[in-house]
Amino acid sequence: MAAISHPRLTRRTLLRGSLGVAGAAALGAAPVRAAEDLKGKTVVFASWGGAYQDAEKASYCDPFVQKTGARVVQDGPMNVAKFRTMIESGAPDWDVADITIDFLYAGIGDKLFEKIDKSIVDTSRLDPRFVNDYGVGCIVWSYNLGYSTKAYAGQEAPKTWADVFDLKRFPGKRTLNDNVVSTLEVALMADGVAPEKLYPLDVERALRKLDTIKSQTIFWSTNSQSQQLFVDGEVNLGLILNGRAYDAAKKGAPIAVSWEQNIQSVDYLVVPRGSKNREAAMHLIDVMTLPENQAKLANIIAYAPTNPAAFKDIDPQIAPWLSTAPDNVKRGFVINAEYWRDNLKKLQERWAAWKLA
Amino acid sequence: MSSSDATTAETTPRDGRTDEKGAAIRAVGRIGRSALLLAPAVLLLLLAFLGPVGWLLSRAFTQPQPGLQNFVDLWERQGYLQVLWNTVAISAMATPICVLLGFPVAHAMTYGSPRLRRWLVFIVLIPFWTSLLVRTFATVILLQRNGPVNAMLIGLGLSAEPLPLIYNMTGLMAGAVQVLLPFVVFPLHAAMLRIDPAYMQAALTLGAGPVRAFLRVYLPLTLPGVLTGATLVFISTLGYYVTPAMLGGPRQTMIAQTIQDQIAQFGNWGMAGALSLLLLAVSGLVLLLLHLTVGLKAVAR
Numbered sequence: 001m002a003a004i005s006h007p008r009l010t011r012r013t014l015l016r017g018s019l020g021v022a023g024a025a026a027l028g029a030a031p032v033r034a035a036e037d038l039k040g041k042t043v044v045f046a047s048w049g050g051a052y053q054d055a056e057k058a059s060y061c062d063p064f065v066q067k068t069g070a071r072v073v074q075d076g077p078m079n080v081a082k083f084r085t086m087i088e089s090g091a092p093d094w095d096v097a098d099i100t101i102d103f104l105y106a107g108i109g110d111k112l113f114e115k116i117d118k119s120i121v122d123t124s125r126l127d128p129r130f131v132n133d134y135g136v137g138c139i140v141w142s143y144n145l146g147y148s149t150k151a152y153a154g155q156e157a158p159k160t161w162a163d164v165f166d167l168k169r170f171p172g173k174r175t176l177n178d179n180v181v182s183t184l185e186v187a188l189m190a191d192g193v194a195p196e197k198l199y200p201l202d203v204e205r206a207l208r209k210l211d212t213i214k215s216q217t218i219f220w221s222t223n224s225q226s227q228q229l230f231v232d233g234e235v236n237l238g239l240i241l242n243g244r245a246y247d248a249a250k251k252g253a254p255i256a257v258s259w260e261q262n263i264q265s266v267d268y269l270v271v272p273r274g275s276k277n278r279e280a281a282m283h284l285i286d287v288m289t290l291p292e293n294q295a296k297l298a299n300i301i302a303y304a305p306t307n308p309a310a311f312k313d314i315d316p317q318i319a320p321w322l323s324t325a326p327d328n329v330k331r332g333f334v335i336n337a338e339y340w341r342d343n344l345k346k347l348q349e350r351w352a353a354w355k356l357a
Numbered sequence: 358m359s360s361s362d363a364t365t366a367e368t369t370p371r372d373g374r375t376d377e378k379g380a381a382i383r384a385v386g387r388i389g390r391s392a393l394l395l396a397p398a399v400l401l402l403l404l405a406f407l408g409p410v411g412w413l414l415s416r417a418f419t420q421p422q423p424g425l426q427n428f429v430d431l432w433e434r435q436g437y438l439q440v441l442w443n444t445v446a447i448s449a450m451a452t453p454i455c456v457l458l459g460f461p462v463a464h465a466m467t468y469g470s471p472r473l474r475r476w477l478v479f480i481v482l483i484p485f486w487t488s489l490l491v492r493t494f495a496t497v498i499l500l501q502r503n504g505p506v507n508a509m510l511i512g513l514g515l516s517a518e519p520l521p522l523i524y525n526m527t528g529l530m531a532g533a534v535q536v537l538l539p540f541v542v543f544p545l546h547a548a549m550l551r552i553d554p555a556y557m558q559a560a561l562t563l564g565a566g567p568v569r570a571f572l573r574v575y576l577p578l579t580l581p582g583v584l585t586g587a588t589l590v591f592i593s594t595l596g597y598y599v600t601p602a603m604l605g606g607p608r609q610t611m612i613a614q615t616i617q618d619q620i621a622q623f624g625n626w627g628m629a630g631a632l633s634l635l636l637l638a639v640s641g642l643v644l645l646l647l648h649l650t651v652g653l654k655a656v657a658r
Contacts, residue, residue, distance in 0.1 A: 005526055081624035120632070173502070173521075178607075218524050233503045348622055353436040356443070356608035 016357040017342050030356040038070035041280040047098040049077045050224035051247040051301055056098065059296035060138075077222070083272065087112050092272035093177040095281040102181065102340040104135045104268045110343075113273040114232055125289050129308040135268035136285055139243075139303035142262040142323040142332055143182045146230060146240035149254040158237050160260045161190040175238030176205070176210075178219035180351040181340055182263055183210070186239060189261050203347060207354050219355070230255045246302035246321045257321075262332035266306075266321050298322065304319050380566030414637070417630030424498035437615070441635060447601070448594035451533045455541045455590045456583055460536065463545035463582075485539045493603050496532045497523060500604075528604035533594055540593060548582025557605040561571075588647050592640050612636050 006189065025352070045061060047053040053076060061072040075094060080103055086092035107113055113134040123131045131135025149160045151172060158170050164186070176180070177183050185198055187206040208218075218235055220226040227244045229235045231253040240248075245257045269288055271281045287293060294305035304324035305311065310318075319325055319345035417427050417507040431437045466477045484492060499506050500522040507519040549623055556578065560570035598613035605611075612632055 010589070079621055081621045084624050193546055214607075232501050233499050263434050345623060349434070349436075352610075352618065353434075356439045 004113055009274075013233075018097035026076070028125065028311055034061045038068035038280050038283060041070040041277060041278050042068055042073060042074045042285050043069075043098045043283065044075050044289060045095040045098075046076045046078050047074075047273045048223060050222070050244075051227070051251050052223065052243060052303070055297050055300040055303075059293050060284070060288040060298060061158050063293055064254065064284050065292075067287065068280075070283075072284065075142065081109075084110075084112065090274055094272050095275045095277045097270055097272060098138065098267050099135070099270055101266045101268060101335070101337040102344060104132060105337055105341040106272065106344070107134075108134050112273055112281060114273055114275060114278055114281075116271075116285070117279075117282045120279070121286045121289065124290070125309065126306050127304070130194055130266060130268075131266065135270040136289060137266045137306040138269050138288055139267045139297070140264060140293070140323045141243050141267065142259075142304045142328070143177070143186070143239055144242045144245060145237065146245045146255055146257045146259040146261050148230065148233065149232070149256050151236035153233065156173055156221075157256065157258070159184045159258045162192075164237055164239070165190040165209065167213060167216060170237055172236035173218055173234060174213060175218045175220050175226060175240070177226075177239050178221045180347040182239065182335070184347070185263055185335070195261060196286045198341045199336045200343075201339070201347075203350060207350075210354070227253075243301040243303040243322055243323060246318070251253040260329045264329075264332050264334045265337075267303075280340075292293045363522060369506050384559050406486070409632075413626065415630065416626045417628075417634050420625075420627030427627045430443045430628065431631055431635065440612050440615045441516070441639070443608075443610060444595055444636075447529065447597075447609065448591045449532070450526075451530060451537060452587050452591045452623045454530065455537050456587055459538055459541035459545055459586060460583075462538075462580075463549055466546050467549040480537050481542050484535065489599055491534060492536060493532055493599055496528070497533065497603060500528055500531060523604055524606045526605070526609060528606075529601055529609050532600040532604040533597060536600065537590045539595055540589040541583075543647050544589065545579060545582040546583035546587075548579045550633055554579045574623070584647060584650075588643060591643055593644075595636060595640055615633065 016193075020139060022057075022353075030174070030336045043064075047056055053074060053182040057072075057074055060307070061074070064070065065072055067229070078097055081097075083094070083099075083103075086094065115133055116136055121136060123136060126137065130140075137144075145158060145161060147170075152158065152170060158164065163170055166172055176186065184201050184206040186201060187355060188201060188208040189195065190196055190295075191205060191209045203306060216227060220229060223241055223244050226238075226240045227236075227248045230240065230245070230248050232250070240257070241253075241261070242257060245255055248255050269285050270286075271278055271285070275281055289307055289310035291307045292313060294307050296301060296311035297309065298305055299318060302318050302321035305314075314322070320327070321330065418425070420427075462477060462481065466474055466481075469477065472552075498504055501507075502519040502521075502523075506522060507516075510516040511518070512519060522531070552575070556574055557570055560574040561567070565573065596613050597611055598617065601609050601611045602614055612635070616629045616632045616636075619625045619632065
């Protein structure tokens with residue numbers, strides 16, 4: 001499952017790589033390595049799969065491989081329980097992981113991450129809002145209302161979450177996230193709760209609202225699936241991440257998104273505690289914060305950069321798809337990661353029970 | 358095919374016994390050569406199966422704290438018993454469908470022309486050799502709203518709009534049955550091969566109509582095959598994970614998905630162990646029922 005990204009692994013490069021290792025070993029205490037020389041090192045990178053991880057590989061990992069000579073092994077999908085189990089066992093398989101903000105807060109409390117080595121990662125490049133002692137923000141993204149441009153041609157397009165729950169004006173199958181995070185917020189907003197009054201969430205009210213469309217809703221469990229549902233015309237509207245909608249649209253699916261009431265979130269890069277390649281991992285994170293690499297990622301999948309200098313290299317056609325575009329920021333709000341850190345477990349159980357009822 | 362398997366299965370122990378004698382003569386102690394040959398498989402099972410499974414099941418009683426708390430939760434909390442009931446109900450639904458669909462296939466495979474037989478074996482086996490995941494994805498493509506099945510139904514005027522064939526019980530059954538069919542076809546075929554055609558001829562010449570002869574003579578003779586197949590299907594369905602996850606809806610959640618959720622979402626190994634134990638207990642119960650009704654020996658034949 002894990003694919004290896006390496007600059008064309010031929011016999012010769014392999015030989016060179018192993019000679020490099022032998023050489024380094026022979027020298028014993030080698031002088032401090034320059035950032036460019038990580039030959040023979042391997043970094044295992046775990047993320048969310050699909051179009052997003054492909055974009056991360058092309059814009060973060062490949063430049064890192066070229067620059068340092070290290071290898072990057074792609075793994076995943078990122079999974080919180082797997083992450084925890086690895087740390088418990090004392091020898092994590094992953095060296096860099098792409099995680100969501102709620103897990104960042106939970107994980108810091110449980111001491112799951114290595115501290116970011118600021119002598120290697122130049123965090124001054126980034127918007128300080130996205131820098132944490134234990135993680136570095138890499139993208140800003142949002143949950144959006146996506147809809148089929150075909151299904152509702154010739155009528156007003158769905159705009160707000162209330163429209164997703166309006167089976168009369170917008171009939172047909174819809175999709176939501178098979179996860180309490182985001183789905184409860186969406187249901188409450190559809191029921192008329194203002195974004196600034198959402199937290200703490202009125203869970204039962206949200207679930208009652210969800211009951212009204214339950215039989216018409218397909219719940220997606222992976223982002224790739226959310227894309228596929230729109231591409232295949234299986235659903236007419238629903239919740240999708242902005243980057244996934246962009247990727248689907250780019251590949252020709254008749255999909256558009258509304259930015260009303262978008263729920264913004266941030267992905268962080270962390271190094272699991274006890275990583276065997278801590279130093280190389282920090283170097284990879286450093287490469288991930290470079291403006292040209294962040295711009296490249298945004299150009300592929302429309303997730304907004306955390307390095308402000310990246311914006312100038314982003315295709316102007318993509319800018320309106322970014323969560324951080326001023327118009328989009330105005331219409332959305334940032335998810336309450338502290339609330340989810342404290343309530344996730346309890347509400348996940350409630351969610352599982354609701355699905356079966 | 359299965360019948361030849363059955364004959365080898367029968368002869369092996371006999372060979373084993375003669376080997377054992379030889380081994381004893383060569384004073385290898387009490388351990389026979391055949392037992393030594395079994396050792397790698399037994400060792401592998403111990404290390405790769407019994408060890409981890411035992412470890413998971415034991416966690417049901419040790420995590421988060423020692424005791425029976427996980428089982429109390431299973432009983433008291435919303436959802437878990439519902440999932441167990443779902444799982445049994447889905448298996449109980451898939452089983453008769455498989456038997457009814459598989460019976461004529463096995464029959465044709467037994468009594469058809471050699472050419473037909475070859476083709477049928479081939480057709481039943483081909484999907485058997487294909488990855489479960491691939492076949493399940495293929496079912497998704499076939500049954501989705503704009504898939505070929507719906508296109509055909511609409512094209513033939515049988516339906517005005519796409520039918521919901523997927524992400525519900527229909528999709529789950531379609532996926533489960535096509536995967537499980539070989540498990541019932543081959544035991545049935547094996548049972549039918551063992552039936553002496555003279556019995557049916559005798560019944561017919563003695564004045565039974567074809568229906569009566571089938572019901573009173575033929576069907577009872579295939580019963581061990583039917584029960585073996587049904588048991589295999591039922592127990593396999595109990596543990597289904599990929600198919601309900603990809604083809605079912607939220608209401609078709611099965612116990613394997615809940616076990617996975619307990620581990621992947623909550624890291625709750627204790628509850629996962631308790632649920633696994635429950636699944637194992639239900640499977641054991643089914644085997645026990647089978648043993649009490651027809652006897653495992655009859656089925657193993």
